Amino acid sequence: MSNQGPANGDDQDPMEEMFRRMFGDNAPDPEEIQRAMQQFGASGMPFDPSMMDPQMMQNIMAQFQSMMASSDDDGPVKWDLAKQTARQSIAGQDPSVGSFAAKEIDDALRVADAWLDQATTIEAANVPIVAWSRAEWVEATMENWREMTEPVAVSLSEALTRAITEQLPGQLPEELQAAFGQMQPMMKNLGGSMFGLQLGQAIGELAQEVLSGTDTGFPIAGQRMAMLPVNIEEFGDGLSVEADQVRIYLALREAARMRLFANSPWLARDLMAMVQQYAAGISIDVSAIEDAVQTLDPMDPESMNQMFSGSMFIPEPEGAQKAAIDQLETLLALIEGWVDVVVTEAAKPLESAEALREMINRRRAAGGPAEHAFGSLVGLDLRPRRLHDATKLWTIIQEAEGVKYRDAIWESQLRLPTNEDLDDPEGYIKRRKTADEQSASLDDDLKKLLEGGFDEN
Structure with missing residues (x-):
């Protein structure tokens, strides 16, 4: 392959351009790849990147490069890629929090604490108040997500990498195997990168749904009362409820949970211990991974993403692992049930309190799309089933x-x-x-x- 391209970039062979952008000077021979892919094409159709939308090709190349690239992460999971993907998934739809919106959140939480004093004997949490954009929420919570998911992530990424590096080359046509061999040094990153991408996408989706720092049931934002004005505004759209009532009601729930976590320090520790006990018992379904790799198209990053759809590779929990899940779901339900009772009493001054309560409980019990995506990824359901x-x-x-x-x-x-x-x-x-x-x-x-x-x- 010549590194001297045509003077006119428009005349650049699309296959050569695609692989140049993927792998730089170490790119496989595009003509060899082209011949092999024409034999290997899906549904009998030859692979022709010239038919692809340029923007789509650019997005795919960027994603593929991220998946294959080395990083500062020494472990098998690419956590920096997860954060980068989460940030990218909300780019362009994440307005910064202005001073007026921040003051509205501060006022709502102070009102909430005053009202809660009349509904519970547990003292107010003496913690900072913050109003976050979605990106700020991602940055502030990413380390806690890592702690929660790392045991599952490591087991899964190692199994994926092993299956891909051992099985995938043998699935390819002979013409493609030689070129694919040049990619082998990069394949060691693939399992961790695939998980990092999927986790980042799930957290990015959660960032568009969560209303506060404890909205998932965990104190994922640490020791502070945090609320996301843009998500609260979207939640209130179409409810026929005054915006200030929505803010105060959601602030009541955030402040009530934080009272529990601040005054019972063992509570957050127990939640994390239950997650870790569950994760310690995770067994990855290696045969399911091997079956999935059989259908993997190494030249299509989207097919790699689709490997994580459905039931994933985590079997139904049994024994001690099932007991840990049951304990976790019970504790999450107890927290949310207590919050529901306390906030119902504290929110009596709000005209729309009952309608908001019904809306929140329905949302909490059913779970949103992002919660389902997260549960599918790590086998951990964030919903309190017995609310x-x-x-x-x-x-x-x-x-x-x-x-x-x-x-x-x-x-x-x-x-x-x-x-x-x-x-x-x-x-x-x-x-x-x-x-x-x-x-x-x-x-x-x-x-x-x-x-x-x-x-x-």
């Missing part, structure tokens, strides 16, 4: 024992309701009192033993 049961449980506890008793439950992991309590919410208080009495009796016996208070007889 209705948890709301009913907290309501029963509050009516029977009062707000102080209800909120004191969050002081210790040992007092938190279980799946059994969600199945039988009316029996929680009786079971809790019996457990407290048994614990008190054991404490008394231990104290007597230490003080030598038991009779020898």
